[in-house]
Amino acid sequence: xxxxxxxxxxxxxxxxxxxxxxxxxxxxxxxxxxxxxxxxxxxxxxxxxxxxxxxxxxxxxxxxxxxxxxxxxxxxxxxxxxxxxxxxxxxxxxxxxxxxxxxxxxxxxxxxxxxxxxxxxxxxxxxxxxxxxxxxxxxxxxxxxxxxxxxxxxxxxxxxxxxxxxxxxxxxxxxxxxxxxxxxxxxxxxxxxxxxxxxxxxxxxxxxxxxxxxxxxxxxxxxxxxxxxxxxxxxxxxxxxxxxxxxxxxxxxxxxxxxxxxxxx
Amino acid sequence: xxxxxxxxxxxxxxxxxxxxxxxxxxxxxxxxxxxxxxxxxxxxxxxxxxxxxxxxxxxxxxxxxxxxxxxxxxxxxxxxxxxxxxxxxxxxxxxxxxxxxxxxxxxxxxxxxxxxxxxxxxxxxxxxxxxxxxxxxxxxxxxxxxxxxxxxxxxxxxxxxxxxxxxxxxxxxxxxxxxxxxxxxxxxxxxxxxxxxxxxxxxxxxxxxxxxxxxxxxxxxxxxxxxxxxxxxxxxxxxxxxxxxxxxxxxxxxxxxxxxxxxxxxxxxxxxxxxxxxxxxxxxxxxxxxxxxxxxxxxxxxxxxxxxxxxxxxxxxxxxxxxxxxx
Numbered sequence: 001x002x003x004x005x006x007x008x009x010x011x012x013x014x015x016x017x018x019x020x021x022x023x024x025x026x027x028x029x030x031x032x033x034x035x036x037x038x039x040x041x042x043x044x045x046x047x048x049x050x051x052x053x054x055x056x057x058x059x060x061x062x063x064x065x066x067x068x069x070x071x072x073x074x075x076x077x078x079x080x081x082x083x084x085x086x087x088x089x090x091x092x093x094x095x096x097x098x099x100x101x102x103x104x105x106x107x108x109x110x111x112x113x114x115x116x117x118x119x120x121x122x123x124x125x126x127x128x129x130x131x132x133x134x135x136x137x138x139x140x141x142x143x144x145x146x147x148x149x150x151x152x153x154x155x156x157x158x159x160x161x162x163x164x165x166x167x168x169x170x171x172x173x174x175x176x177x178x179x180x181x182x183x184x185x186x187x188x189x190x191x192x193x194x195x196x197x198x199x200x201x202x203x204x205x206x207x208x209x210x211x212x213x214x215x216x217x218x219x220x221x222x223x224x225x226x227x228x229x230x231x232x233x234x235x236x237x238x239x240x241x242x243x244x245x246x247x248x249x250x251x252x253x254x255x256x257x258x259x260x261x262x263x264x265x
Numbered sequence: 266x267x268x269x270x271x272x273x274x275x276x277x278x279x280x281x282x283x284x285x286x287x288x289x290x291x292x293x294x295x296x297x298x299x300x301x302x303x304x305x306x307x308x309x310x311x312x313x314x315x316x317x318x319x320x321x322x323x324x325x326x327x328x329x330x331x332x333x334x335x336x337x338x339x340x341x342x343x344x345x346x347x348x349x350x351x352x353x354x355x356x357x358x359x360x361x362x363x364x365x366x367x368x369x370x371x372x373x374x375x376x377x378x379x380x381x382x383x384x385x386x387x388x389x390x391x392x393x394x395x396x397x398x399x400x401x402x403x404x405x406x407x408x409x410x411x412x413x414x415x416x417x418x419x420x421x422x423x424x425x426x427x428x429x430x431x432x433x434x435x436x437x438x439x440x441x442x443x444x445x446x447x448x449x450x451x452x453x454x455x456x457x458x459x460x461x462x463x464x465x466x467x468x469x470x471x472x473x474x475x476x477x478x479x480x481x482x483x484x485x486x487x488x489x490x491x492x493x494x495x496x497x498x499x500x501x502x503x504x505x506x507x508x509x510x511x512x513x514x515x516x517x518x519x520x521x522x523x524x525x526x527x528x529x530x531x532x533x534x535x536x537x538x539x540x541x542x543x544x545x546x547x548x549x550x551x552x553x554x555x556x557x558x559x560x561x562x563x564x565x566x567x568x569x570x571x572x573x574x575x576x577x578x579x580x581x582x583x584x585x586x587x588x589x590x591x592x
Contacts, residue, residue, distance in 0.1 A: 007383050007386035007387050010383070010386070011372070011375075011383055014379075015372070015374060015375075018374060019374075092370070092372075092373075093368050093369075093370040094370045094371070094372055095370075096336055096366050096368075096370055097364075097366070097370045097384075097428075097431060098387070099336065100334050100335060100336055100359055100362070100364045101359060101384065101387040101388055101434075101435075102356050102359040102360045102387070102388060102389065102435070103387040103388075103389075104356075264335070264336050264337055264338060
């Protein structure tokens with residue numbers, strides 16, 4: 001959808017680019033990634049006997065650290081943007097003038113969903129030089145890069161869609177953002193605890209099963225880190241989590257659209 | 266007496282075609298929990314007229330405008346706005362209506378012209394129509410020299426004008442304006458009234474609510490007085506009422522107002538504030554003023570002043586609300 005055909009998207013983008021935080025957030029984002037990269041480089045390069053470390057090990061460590069940090073940052077940033085999409089319009093009393101125009105509710109929902117995702121893609125794209133470091137050292141290839149960025153994009157889409165849904169059911173911005181962060185905590189920590197509980201109750205005698213952990217956005221990155229052929233059959237598929245995220249994103253977007261369609265003000 | 270061209274329309278139930286009425290509301294009810302905001306309200310707004318909505322706080326004016334603007338679904342009853350049902354065909358209504366709510370709802374971080382372009386896009390105007398709308402709206406609202414200013418930099422009155430300019434996007438057939446005069450200085454209010462009259466001359470219809478009664482009297486072809494969710498009076502002239510006179514008299518003895526009320530041809534007599542011997546006298550419908558005066562003099566009153574008294578909109582509103590309260 002072009003900016004011209006969706007005034008909401010156009011407005012959201014220009015609003016975001018005009019905001020002081022627009023430049024502050026990427027600076028902090030890149031500073032965190034730089035700090036992590038330097039720290040991982042220093043740790044990977046350190047050997048108690050002073051022997052040189054293999055370059056690919058450094059590259060692999062940097063790539064994994066950058067991927068994990070980026071996903072964590074995206075999960076921290078997206079809810080604050082998406083969960084306020086509709087509630088902030090309510091807070092500023094700008095929702096009614098918008099809803100009494102003939103603009104389609106689908107355009108409103110799409111504009112509100114796509115704008116934060118574009119912003120996140122902009123942020124993620126600024127991290128490419130860090131990921132490219134691992135190509136210099138070796139240890140990661142384009143397929144790894146594609147997988148990592150694909151997982152981040154799927155997680156961002158899911159969280160943005162959930163945030164949009166929350167913003168359509170809540171009246172105020174702060175509770176909406178808190179609820180969206182609650183979901184992130186549930187996915188990242190709750191899924192692990194949930195599986196521990198499930199395994200202790202249902203699979204105490206045998207091998208544990210990952211059920212809820214498939215909802216954990218970090219799972220594909222963890223699985224892709226494990227480079228041990230003997231474990232290949234026991235590891236969960238890296239595609240299940242992104243597929244679940246995309247499916248849930250579609251469901252939450254549909255629910256958000258239904259909510260926005262029924263909205264009068 | 267001049268014929269009030271809108272009088273018939275605001276009453277409801279008259280045999281007027283749907284094409285003539287831009288708004289037809291029948292038995293509209295809106296309830297918020299146990300509170301009834303609109304109580305079986307029926308009214309008509311003819312095309313090309315400026316109709317004022319007047320009433321005390323909580324009368325239902327804002328609720329009515331919200332229903333007509335598709336911002337609120339009524340609990341029961343029906344309405345047609347520009348020929349379309351706001352509940353079943355809201356997008357058709359939105360294409361034809363410009364709504365200014367009782368708050369501005371502006372994006373403070375946008376420039377004035379940018380804001381208007383945004384709403385032009387929301388109405389799906391092509392580039393040429395968008396440019397024409399923005400230029401015209403800026404000119405009409407006197408904001409042409411502030412087109413590049415951020416909205417947050419504008420004064421309250423100027424922001425009101427931006428909100429009004431927004432309501433003109435889409436070249437609406439009907440403008441629903443909720444308290445558009447608040448925040449405007451007297452000169453701006455006069456300009457605003459002229460703008461409304463200009464729009465009316467182009468064939469647009471306006472339904473406007475305001476507590477600025479004197480301005481409404483100047484602006485509107487007709488007024489609808491509302492109280493407790495109902496229309497209590499309509500039209501430019503007070504219907505079924507006799508002439509109103511100011512009387513200064515002494516010597517009638519006892520409770521003068523009471524004695525005046527007992528005279529044939531006098532429908533109502535009330536003491537005016539601050540003067541013990543001054544009264545407002547309303548004649549019974551059909552009573553000739555000289556005959557009433559003769560009867561008052563014959564009753565023993567020493568009349569020093571007898572002059573027609575103009576009914577202000579405020580008087581009418583107060584009386585209508587009092588009468589409604591007694592029902």
